[in-house]
Amino acid sequence: MTLSSETLLELSLSNGALDRDAHVRREPELLTGLLADPATRVLHLRGDRARTQPTDEGLRLALREPEPGDGDHLVVYLGRDGGGSAYVALLDEAHEETQEEAQESADEQWQTLRRAGASLGDHDSGLFAEALALANWHRTHTHCPRCGATTVPREAGWVRQCEQDGSEHYPRTDMAVIMAVTDEDDRILLARGPQWHERSGSVLAGFVEPGESLEAAVAREVLEEVGVTVTDVRYRGSQPWPFPASLMVGFTARAVSAQLRLDPVEIAAASWYTREEVAQRAASGQLRLSSRLSIARHLIEEWYGGPLTQAEEPVEGLRAVDRR
Known part of the structure; x- marks a missing residue:
C-alpha cells in the first residue's frame, strides 16, 4: 500500500498488512479446514479482550494453534500474511471467567484494544482491530432488520443471512x-x-x-x-x-x-x-x-x-x- 507523504503515515490501527483474502470466504469448508490445520493462527477474543505478551518493543498478541472445541464458537476468517499463514478470530461472547482467568485479566494479560493498541505493532493492532470490528457487528446484528427473524453467520463470518427471508447483511462502518x-x-x-x-x-x-x-x-x-x-x-x-x-x-x-x-x-x-x-x-x-x-x-x-x-x-x- 502506497500512501502520500502529505498524509499521516503512523496512525495506530491503520497499517495492518494482512491480505484479507476475500475471494475464499465463500468456500463452504474454509473454516473447518483452517481449524484442522495447526499452522493456523487463532486470535481468541473474550468479549473485547485478547491475550497479550510483553516484548522488548511493547506488546504482541498471544496467538495460538486451533484447539478442540474452537468450532463450537463463532469463528471468522481474517486473512493471510505475506508468508501464507492464515489467521482466524474466535469470538467468545458467552465465556465465564474462572478465578485463574480473572487473575490473568487483572495482571493485564487479557487486554482491550483501547489499552493495548498503541503498544502493539502494525500487524497485531491491525488483526485486533479487524477482529473487534467484526465481533461488535455480530453482537448487534443477530436479527434481521427487515423482518426481525434470526440471522446466521455465512461466508466465514463476513455475512449474516436471515433464516426467514434469505436477505444478506454485511458488516457496517x-x-x-x-x-x-x-x-x-x-x-x-x-x-x-x-x-x-x-x-x-x-x-x-x-x-x-x-x-x-x-x-x-x-x-x-x-x-x-x-x-x-x-x-x-x-x-x-x-x-x-x-x-x-x-x-x-x-x-x-x-x-x-x-x-x-x-x-x-x-x-x-x-x-x-x-x-x-x-x-x-x-x-x-x-x-x-x-x-x-x-x-x-x-x-x-x-x-x-x-x-x-x-x-x-x-x-x-x-x-x-x-x-x-
Whole structure:
C-alpha cells in the first residue's frame, strides 16, 4: 500500500498488512479446514479482550494453534500474511471467567484494544482491530432488520443471512470526520463533551450524514458544535475505530473567526490554545489529551510539531463516535 507523504503515515490501527483474502470466504469448508490445520493462527477474543505478551518493543498478541472445541464458537476468517499463514478470530461472547482467568485479566494479560493498541505493532493492532470490528457487528446484528427473524453467520463470518427471508447483511462502518481547527494566530481548538472528565480536551469529531461529503461534514460539525465557520479543509489520514464500528477520517481546517458559540448538548467546554499552553497544561495534568492510540492525538501533535508529554497517559475515553 502506497500512501502520500502529505498524509499521516503512523496512525495506530491503520497499517495492518494482512491480505484479507476475500475471494475464499465463500468456500463452504474454509473454516473447518483452517481449524484442522495447526499452522493456523487463532486470535481468541473474550468479549473485547485478547491475550497479550510483553516484548522488548511493547506488546504482541498471544496467538495460538486451533484447539478442540474452537468450532463450537463463532469463528471468522481474517486473512493471510505475506508468508501464507492464515489467521482466524474466535469470538467468545458467552465465556465465564474462572478465578485463574480473572487473575490473568487483572495482571493485564487479557487486554482491550483501547489499552493495548498503541503498544502493539502494525500487524497485531491491525488483526485486533479487524477482529473487534467484526465481533461488535455480530453482537448487534443477530436479527434481521427487515423482518426481525434470526440471522446466521455465512461466508466465514463476513455475512449474516436471515433464516426467514434469505436477505444478506454485511458488516457496517460508520464514517466520521475528526478535525484539528486552528485560528489566524495558529491556536488549536480543543473541546470536551459533557460525559468527559472535566480536564479532558480533544479536537472536534462527528458523523457524516447521508448525502454529505467529508469536507461538508467537517464544516457542518464545527459550525454546529462551536459556532465557527471554517475554510481550507485538508485531509490528513484515516483510522479504523472499532468502538463499535467507525472509520475516523482526519482533517485540518482554518477558522474564519475565533468567536465560539457552544452547543451545550454536545460541548461542555471549548477553548483556543497556543502550543505553550497545551504543552504546559498537558505536562502538569491540567489538560488530559486523547490517548496515543487515537488519530486525535496525532492531529494535535502534528499541529504542535512533535510528541507531547502527558502527566498521565489515559486509555481513550468515550466520545460521541463511540456511542452510535
